[in-house]
Amino acid sequence: MTTPASPSPLSQDELKALVGQAALQYVVPGEIVGVGTGSTVNKFIDALGSMKDRIRGAVSSSVASTQRLQALGIPVFDANEVESLSVYIDGADEIDGRGYMVKGGGAALTREKIVAALAQRFVCIADESKLVEALGRFPLPVEVIPMAAQQIARRFAARGGQATLRLKDGQPLVTDNGQHILDVRGLSISDPLAFESEVNQWPGVVTVGVFAHQKAAVCLLGTAGGVRTIHY
Missing domain, CATH: 3.30.70.260 (ACT domain)
Structure with a gap:
């Protein structure tokens, strides 16, 4: 009798796609969404293309994200044109058990902090390797x-x-x-x-790339067992 092969573990890229897709549930139809920067956020932007006709557009934290959004036909607003956002969705280089993060591996930390400050809620999307006991392991x-x-x-x-x-x-x-x-x-x-x-x-x-004053309210963590939702 042969033992059925266990499914191969998801790659880091697949985990990023999983949380990028899961983040769509936090996008409010008819509103402008705050969008971060980085490889995980790229997966979210790609997923956001599927509902571009149901949102007004986005405020972006980098030139790279702006270009990716516009290529999908999603309007991008300047942060000065927007008084507030219901949600900002971005990745992290590290996130701890309180929702504090280290960000800036993609060199967009200042604009990320500006857009995060406009938002009522920060939703962090990351794979489980980013969850740490204490911040500082990532440069x-x-x-x-x-x-x-x-x-x-x-x-x-x-x-x-x-x-x-x-x-x-x-x-x-x-x-x-x-x-x-x-x-x-x-x-x-x-x-x-x-x-x-x-x-x-x-x-x-x-x-500085510590996001404590603009901490995460929710983290969607990509794990081998699927997306784990953590509320802070």
């Missing part, structure tokens, strides 16, 4: 004004972190806002709210 992205980069790196060094300038093709990566990004390793962020408040006050910091 923390910090968008900085270039002339302050070394000064800010020294301040992180004093806290035990090692900050390196993010490069692209051998040159400093330039964000959609014309700034640079430091990636900081070696941190363990036990109090994300206080940490975000403090680092955002350092001269030259545009945005």
Whole structure:
């Protein structure tokens, strides 16, 4: 008697598609939806194309997401044209048990935070590898004004972190806002709210990639057993 083969585990890409599709339930028909940036969000944008005639459009957190939305025929509004959003849907590089996140691996953290601040609810979509006990394992992205980069790196060094300038093709990566990004390793962020408040006050910091003041209300986590919904 042969034993039936167990189904092969879903790939990370398939998990992202699963949560991208699941996020559609949080999109309010007739309204404008806040859309983040990154590979998981790309899956959500692709799924959103199936209901583009039932929404007014989107506010996007990056040039890349804007282009993807427009290619599907979804109107994109400037954040200045919108007073509020019912929901903002975005991924995370890390999310903890309280809904606090580290974001910015895709270099869009400042615009992500701006759009998240417009929204009544942040829905995080991620695969289960992003769920952590404490933030800091993923290198923390910090968008900085270039002339302050070394000064800010020294301040992180004093806290035990090692900050390196993010490069692209051998040159400093330039964000959609014309700034640079430091990636900081070696941190363990036990109090994300206080940490975000403090680092955002350092001269030259545009945005730190800790999302504690704009935390997730819901996380749709892609797991081997399907989508796990976590409320915070």
